[in-house]
Amino acid sequence: xxxxxxxxxxxxxxxxxxxLLALGAALTCSSFSMAQTVPLDEVVAVVDDDxxxxxxxxxxxxxxVSQLRANNTQLPPMEILRGQILEQLITxxxxxxxxxxxxxxxxxxxxxxxxxxxxxxxxxxxxEFEQKLAQDGxxxxxxxxxIRRDIIIEQVQRGSVNRRIKVSEQEVKNFLKxxxxxxxxxxxxxxxxxxxxxxxxxxxxxxxxxxxxxNAIYQQLKNGADFRQLAVAESQGQNxxxxxxxxxxxSAQLPDLFAENIVDLQIGDVxxxxxxxxxxxxxxxxxxxxPKEQVIEQSKVRHILIKPSAILTDxxxxxxxxxxxxxxxxxxxxxxxxxxxxxxxGSMLSxxxxxxSLPGKFVPEFERTIDETSIGDISxxxxxxxxxxxxxxxxxxxxxxxxxxxxxQAMQLLRxxxxxxxxxxxxxxxxDKAYVEIKGQPESDTESx
Numbered sequence: 001x002x003x004x005x006x007x008x009x010x011x012x013x014x015x016x017x018x019x020l021l022a023l024g025a026a027l028t029c030s031s032f033s034m035a036q037t038v039p040l041d042e043v044v045a046v047v048d049d050d051x052x053x054x055x056x057x058x059x060x061x062x063x064x065v066s067q068l069r070a071n072n073t074q075l076p077p078m079e080i081l082r083g084q085i086l087e088q089l090i091t092x093x094x095x096x097x098x099x100x101x102x103x104x105x106x107x108x109x110x111x112x113x114x115x116x117x118x119x120x121x122x123x124x125x126x127x128e129f130e131q132k133l134a135q136d137g138x139x140x141x142x143x144x145x146x147i148r149r150d151i152i153i154e155q156v157q158r159g160s161v162n163r164r165i166k167v168s169e170q171e172v173k174n175f176l177k178x179x180x181x182x183x184x185x186x187x188x189x190x191x192x193x194x195x196x197x198x199x200x201x202x203x204x205x206x207x208x209x210x211x212x213x214x215n216a217i218y219q220q221l222k223n224g225a226d227f228r229q230l231a232v233a234e235s236q237g238q239n240x241x242x243x244x245x246x247x248x249x250x251s252a253q254l255p256d257l258f259a260e261n262i263v264d265l266q267i268g269d270v271x272x273x274x275x276x277x278x279x280x281x282x283x284x285x286x287x288x289x290x291p292k293e294q295v296i297e298q299s300k301v302r303h304i305l306i307k308p309s310a311i312l313t314d315x316x317x318x319x320x321x322x323x324x325x326x327x328x329x330x331x332x333x334x335x336x337x338x339x340x341x342x343x344x345x346g347s348m349l350s351x352x353x354x355x356x357s358l359p360g361k362f363v364p365e366f367e368r369t370i371d372e373t374s375i376g377d378i379s380x381x382x383x384x385x386x387x388x389x390x391x392x393x394x395x396x397x398x399x400x401x402x403x404x405x406x407x408x409q410a411m412q413l414l415r416x417x418x419x420x421x422x423x424x425x426x427x428x429x430x431x432d433k434a435y436v437e438i439k440g441q442p443e444s445d446t447e448s449x
Contacts, residue, residue, distance in 0.1 A: 045086060046437040047093040052086065060085050086438070087431075092153060094430050098160070099152040103307060105314035106148045107383060114147050155385045161423045167414045172407055175414060183252040184413065185406060187290030189262055191246040192227050195237035197279040214273035214280035221270050227284045236279070244284075258283060296405070299370050300395040302352035304337060305344040307387035314388075321381040321388045328378055334392055343387065356397075360408045366391070 045052040064085060068075055075081065119129045130140055175181040196214040199206055217234055221227060231237070231244030239245055251259045258281070261271050265285040273280040304324060308317045324341055328334050335351025342348040354362075357370060365384040369391060373379045379391050 042439070044439050045090055046435070046439070047090050048097055048434050048436075050093045050097055052089045052093060056089060057082065057086055060089060090434075090436055091427055091431060092149070094434050095153045095156045096149060098430070099156045102156070102159075103309040104152050104155050104385075105308045106151045107314050107318075110151060110383065111144050111147050114151070115143065157423060157426075159385060161419060161426050162415070164422050164426060165415050165418050167411050167418075169407075171414065172410045176406070176410055181410065183250060185290075185410070186250045186252040187288060188248050188250055189254070189285060190248050190287040191258075191262070192231060192244045192284035192286060193237050193239060193246050194227070194231045194235040194244050194282040195240075195279050196234070196273070197236040198277075210280055211273065211275075214282065218270065218273055218282055221282070221284070227270070237281075250290075257281070295398055298356045298358070298397050298399050299393045300356050300397075301354045301370055301391055301393055302334060302338065303344070303347065303354060303366075303389050303391040304334075304342040304352050305387050305389050306341070307343045314383075317388045318381050318383075321390055325378055325381065325390050334378070356399075358404060358408065360412055 041053050041055045043051045044054050044057050061082060064081065065075065115129075119126065122129070122132075124132065133140060133143060176185060194217060196210050196217070198210050202210070213234075217230055220230060228243030228245070231240055235244050237244060251262070254262075255276070257274055257276055261274055262283060262285055265271065265283075267285055267287055270282055270284045273282055304321065306312075306317045306321045306324075308314045312320070320341075324337055328337055335353075338348055338352030342352055344352070347354055357367070362370070363384050363386075365382055366389065369379050369382050369389075370393060373391065373393050375393050375396060377392065379389075381388050381390055383389075
């Protein structure tokens with residue numbers, strides 16, 4: 001059993017469909033108050049400038065044990081489990097300290113939005129939500145604090161690990177040329193199939209009879225006959241009794257004969273009979289999805305960034321940006337205000353200019369605000385992982401970005417493939433560099449539970 005097996009309660013779980021009925025298990029990484037009395041708290045580990053308390057360790061132990069038992073998972077020896085969980089708490093402490101040093105703060109609004117998404121996903125009113133938390137021994141304040149911790153950890157991991165991942169343009173091109181890349185980038189087709197088979201060692205008469213039958217079926221289809229009905233009645237294909245439905249298939253999964261002849265089909269069209277060694281085939285295209293011409297709307301954007309810090313709280317940063325926005329609305333030049341106040345070193349000297357937007361160029365909060373802002377308007381302050389922003393959309397245009405979109409999507413895929421491995425390496429490095437002193441650990445009540 002590894003540390004990753006135990007860490008089941010981060011917001012990543014919440015974002016992939018966490019149901020509140022499993023909330024007590026899914027938030028096992030929390031430091032929630034448990035119905036367990038700790039007569040005397042003490043330090044079990046010193047972690048750089050922080051400590052892990054015995055109460056934290058015992059609470060986490062109790063939650064993990066409860067989850068494992070609920071899943072009918074055999075428990076390892078308690079001393080091994082305790083060591084795994086203590087390492088988990090040490091790692092979390094290091095990440096939270098990094099977040100504090102970097103000035104990462106989580107606003108009450110971010111926490112409220114996360115709680116509302118959890119509540120709505122489970123179709124619960126606020127009162128029902130709090131009642132369910134109470135049944136699981138979780139207070140709303142405990143939940144809020146854990147969400148705040150998880151968001152900080154997520155931002156620290158994302159920022160730290162992504163900086164370590166380098167994907168070159170040549171790597172992307174090589175991937176797209178590879179078998180895996182061609183498969184990934186190939187479109188998906190929802191197809192129907194009718195096959196008129198040939199007998200083994202068919203003579204010319206049998207061949208002509210099969211061809212004539214296939215042509216007759218093709219004409220019926222062109223005249224409006226129902227494809228599925230004809231497939232059931234006439235097809236000798238494997239899916240005949242399913243109306244000839246092949247379902248969704250990537251072009252890379254189809255025989256070359258099929259893949260080559262459906263490229264130019266419009267939705268609803270059928271192919272003329274296609275000859276293979278097995279017989280004659282007629283295909284119908286029900287739907288298509290995947291790589292195609294990508295004409296997108298681009299926005300030319302500039303922004304101003306204010307970062308919270310040790311001397312500027314999250315709320316003070318937001319208020320400072322609100323004041324700057326008001327000055328611009330009163331007539332101050334956006335570019336000059338960006339050069340004077342923005343903390344984005346990459347754009348401040350150019351008046352906050354970020355150029356034309358590209359798919360995936362900006363973080364989701366930024367892209368969402370771009371979409372919601374009219375040309376010439378100044379957005380309200382909004383929060384991203386980097387701090388507080390205001391932005392202005394200067395222009396918009398329609399641009400064919402098919403190749404750019406494909407390259408960006410492939411680059412993101414490669415980054416995602418490397419993220420977990422790089423995250424593990426990064427966690428190992430920060431653990432090795434940290435000052436950690438393990439103290440004597442008191443016996444937990446878990447063994448007797």
